[in-house]
Amino acid sequence: MKKKSTLSWIMTFTGRKKGYYIASVLIAIVGVAMSFIPYLIIIKLVNGLLNQTQTWEMCVQSVIAMGIFWTLRVVLHSISTTFSHVATFHLLSEIRVMLCEKLSKIPLGAVLDDHSGSYKNIIVERVDAMEKTLAHIIPEVTANLLLPLVMYIYVIALDWRMGLSILISVVIGGVFFCLMMVGSGEGYANCIAKTKHLNDTAVEYINGIEVIKAFGKSGTSYEKFVVAAKEGADCFIEWMRRCIWFQSSSLCIMPATYLGVLPVGLWLMLEGSLTKEVFVTCIILSSSLVNPMIVAMSYLDDAFKIGTIFGEATEILEREDMVRPDTVTKTPENFDIVCKDVTFTYKDEEVLHGINLTIPAGKVVAMVGPSGSGKSTIARLIDSLWDVNGGSITLGGVNIKDLPLNYYMSQIAYVAQHNYLFDLTVMENIRLGKPDATDEEVMEAAKKTGCHDFIMSLEHGYETMAGGAGGHLSGGERQRICIARAMLKNAPVVILDEATAYTDPENEAIIQSSVAKLVQGKTLIVIAHRLSTIVDADAIVVINDGRVEATGTHTELLSKCDLYRNMWEAHISVKDEAVEQMDDKEVCHA
């Protein structure tokens, strides 16, 4: 997809509700006309008074007319705002839907690595922040900029010299404004730097508070923080102090339009080249010129921030989809998985450099290697969470890119350290593995994975809500429910990220025996950290630095692969040992 500019994204977004926005603008413009007419009426009225041609009856009519036009203007403005809001909120919904759909189609690496909740922030808060720009700027800026403009043009048309006289204060104020801006770059940069320093210090102080307190350093670290907080405030005050005269001058002179209008008008009248009607008109209009512009400016301020507000959302929308066909055209012959010359680049760095790997159907293949060697990346590629950059991964001879995602996913179960439970009942969470499963089937799977008993002991049994809010389930219990779900799915290929060690040591044995039931007779790919668990695997693949270093059985590798031997020795030296039993109760090995 081509990169689009922020503006063209706004056009794309607003284009979907074009009618509403156009209506909003048109109504806002009519509203402006309605608010200009009362000024014309009052000008006519005052002129009549000056000529002594005005009667009380005419005045009453004029005043009533003014009231009517003001009312119309208020009504129109309300309608315009309603239109733009309805359109905007509808649009925000569409942007959110687009973002969510996008997330289901793109490679997931970045999404999975995001722990700070920034995607949630984008979809919820950032999109909300667009509301102000889209809903307010259009009617408010139209109304508040157009009205002074119309007034000014009217004055110019009456007498260009008076038009210029209005500008006198604006120009002088503008000069001070420029003077203020000239020296501000440095002050601004200083403030940004100090603010960053303050934020860094705050982050470090707060996040490190446990360590700080444990080491009895709360005094010194706190003082550092205090200094940073004071500096963070002082820099702004200092910056303000340096340009305060310019700022106050521009702020006070700019709206003082009478400064030019009154003397110039009087002078021209003395000269006799200005009628009193025109002069009074100018006095009336010039007093109402500046305030709407201040309001418009306060909205335009937000308009300048538009780029950052839209940027994060559009960045996601511009990511490339994973391309998959919709229907099955080639059916895999079996469940062999083959990685051929697979390369993969993550964050501009090639992390896999030509992986060749065969996982025969029905066999157990273990991947071992130092941390950061690329084991988990290979597993994620096989799980189709990412796409390979080079080479191919095939299932039963068919490139997995040529299989519909739905189809391929139904062939694979992925059990990792942190599996997610949805905010549904325990029953429904397990049933996700097989949507048409009966309650009996669900319970059967739960029994097999050793979670039936604890589920029954929950207050509402299988009807207990399992999600974040209702989560009184321990880590081990959640994990067992996930294994039951995978069990019910009954996929022929299982990927096991066996980082289960120590997540819930009290229940480790039970989790292990449920895993054992899950993987029976399946093609199994396991990432093993504790080497003793995989000594019986059909093949062990040693991954190092994004390459396959050696492949073989445990005994073969011990003799031919130094890395494996070292890892094994390190593992054995710290491995926990079983203790002799005090009575002869049977210990079952899963």
Next chain:
Amino acid sequence: MLKMVQKFFLFCNEKNRKKFYWSIFLGVLDAMFAAMRIPAAYITIDAITRDQVTKETMMMALGIMLLATLGRTVINRFSQMIQTEAGYDTTAQKRIEIGEHLRYLPMGYFNSNSLGHITSVATNTMEQMGDIAVRAIMMILQGIIMTSVIEVGLLCFNWRIGCIGLVGIVIFFFLNQWTVRSVAGVAREKIEADRELVGVILEYIQGISEIRNYNMVSLQNSRINQSIHRKEKADIKAEVAAIPAVGIQNFSVKITEVVIVGCALHQYFTGNLSLSYAITMMLCSFMLFESLEVAGTFNALLKVIGQGVDLANEILETEQMDIDGEEITPKNHDIHLDHVSFAYENRKIIDDITLDIKENTTTAIVGPSGGGKTTLTSLISRFWDVDEGCVTLGGRDVREYSFDSLMSQFSFVFQNVYLFEDTIMNNIRFGKPEATLEEVMEAAKKASCHDFIMSLPNKYDTMIGEGGATLSGGEKQRIAIARAIMKDAPIIILDEATASVDPENEKEITQAIENLTKEKTLIMIAHRLKTVRHADQIVVVDQGKIVQKGNHESLMKEDGIYKNFVQGRNQAVTWKI
């Protein structure tokens, strides 16, 4: 409107509040100078209507306007400066207050959630406050003052028109209040919809790999779409509810203006008012509300300020712990728990525990998850205060110690290994800044991190964090252990599960921990059979009580949690796929 302004003033400290009051006083003067354009306009119009325009009139109008503008500029300069000082100082003071407050919070309160929240308040929220709060509050006050000054002028000059203006102003504030309330009426629905959307979106993102793996995309999308559309409806409802109210508010302003114009005309035709005065009154009618209308556009920002104030106050209201005890050096390191109970959020977690831990012994705590093991260690090191009973160290209640002197007796090995953005050297000697490079290297060697540190480009001077070295979890953990070795505290508290969470570096970390705990009083939540077997004392905790106590041999002789635990572990460590 005014309520929020008041809330903000209460948020400021005495000194800054005074500054704000000063700036309000200056604001009144400012408004008076600004109102001088009315007499300037009157003089001009009067001259025009009487056809007596002279050079003097011109000089007079110019003079008044120059004086008005000059006066405003000078006053504005001072009031702006005071506001800026008070505003930024308020945010700085609040940040400092939060920082100060953290020192007195129980250690048990801290977790990644609470710290993340506090960080965001101390940085983002306060930054916004410094930025927005002052500007919005002052624009609003300035609007109100400006309108009041003109109104007072009107009342003095022509009480009839003044009264109309007064009625208009009262109605304006009344309607403003009504607007706020009519929005608040639908706000609950909006908050509900917001919360629901956040919930489903979080679920979608956190569960996205499951959603793909279980082909739930269309199911999940339809759930999300429902929430998205519910939010859309709630948003529209909330916004549309406010539109008529805002409209009526604007309408009341315009009608007041029109009535003033009518009244001025009436008085002119009845001969109570000269023509020039009548025209000036009409001009005043436009000016009366214009500042108030500008102020109205800042209304939305007030909500942001209100939220910021609430967020900061919420943190500052978290209960503190009294940490200013005596500087005590305990005569020995025996620990004694005497009938200790502790409840958190109304749930009893530790229930009447009595326990002795002798100096230089190893105590292993085992038991089912959620049984109270971690809380028990937290009470020993006073991360929380006990509700009943007491914990003593060397015969003195831990609450008698100053927190710093108590902490100097403990080292902790946690999963959360926070390292500072500083050199590795300074991180290791954090607890003992005067330590030499040799001492630091000695500690690093014991913690098995000397070798990898020497392989870094700047060795011990390598910066950690942004722009420095990126370390693996296991490497960070070993540096943290080196830091603890450097501190050399007599009592070590350790959770085996979190201590060896990185299986890749298990050997090095195990080695490092062994060096750290040598000849110390060691209290650990244990999972490894190797360690429990050699512990001097094993304490089995379940449902907040000690259910078994003894050594490995004695406990294996009785049926109970410990024996089951050993069996389970035996099974786990010999497991194969």
